[in-house]
Amino acid sequence: MPKLWTETIDAHRAAVRDAAMDAMAALVAKHGLVAVTMSQIAEQAGIGRATLYKYFPDARAVLTAWHERQITAHLDQLTAAVDPAAPAIARLNTVLHTYAHIQHHSARHHGGELAALLHRSEHVDHAQQRLRDFVQQLIAEAVHAGDLRDDVATDELATYCLHALTAAGTMSSHEAVHRLVTVTLAGLTARRP
């Protein structure tokens, strides 16, 4: 049974929400996404069904909240992976590798089904935009340093990168994901005649 009796009301609320989301994630991992009910989530989280309904109107809302938390965690993971003292090209390399491995891992665990359910929801658009901005900023710095091609706009290069790296979801091994990042980065590299 999770510890819900924390100091403040806010922390208590966050703990209930987190418990529900953790429960959702566990249930989804076990049964797939379609079959999960509010009763199951409440039971798994060790909270009352009535309490759960105070926080989420339905199972889909728990799923969306869980997905939002996942995405935020992934974005934090991407930014944390970067050594701020490293040159832009090295930071970009790290971020693209991290992103590709997240794609690879996510696709293994809840690829098509989750994508179909959550596709084009608002929080995904928002997170995608943050990610794009982050990658574009790194690309712009690396172009400025002369390490990447300057004949294509940085927003187009960022879009190319992120689409190319979705291929990581279909790759069979970590080595293949690594090669995908190498190939994708090669597309960004400045051509010098």
Added chain:
Amino acid sequence: MPKLWTETIDAHRAAVRDAAMDAMAALVAKHGLVAVTMSQIAEQAGIGRATLYKYFPDARAVLTAWHERQITAHLDQLTAAVDPAAPAIARLNTVLHTYAHIQHHSARHHGGELAALLHRSEHVDHAQQRLRDFVQQLIAEAVHAGDLRDDVATDELATYCLHALTAAGTMSSHEAVHRLVTVTLAGLTARRP
């Protein structure tokens, strides 16, 4: 009113099916995908509602058939674009440009909505496989000719290409699509130290 009185029964059937699919395409372009009914399709195709039901159980089946026909037409367009006498790298270049422009055009016209409805259906998987095989074969020939990198397996390079080029759906102009293909091809190019 379309000409349905053709010579043979097979041709007649094909004509009815085509008329229904054309009607679907016209209705979708006008009203979006969700709102289209069997009655509307029959009326637009100039055939009876009872006749339409002999060919398709519901509007979704017409949509799927239409999508299948679109995809086949796109694959034919890709193979037809290629000059068999040209070097593999030139053929690959042509195919990737053609594919990227199809992606660009399709996304403009029925991107998210259609993708969500038809995502992961069997005929899409089949067509994707044919496309992948076709692109992989061209890449393999170009690698053999020494025009592309040989340090990554050709199936991985094909997967990279097709994912990168889905970015064409989000590009704002034909010039941007062209640059995307250039960048994607650069990723495939052999590195010589």
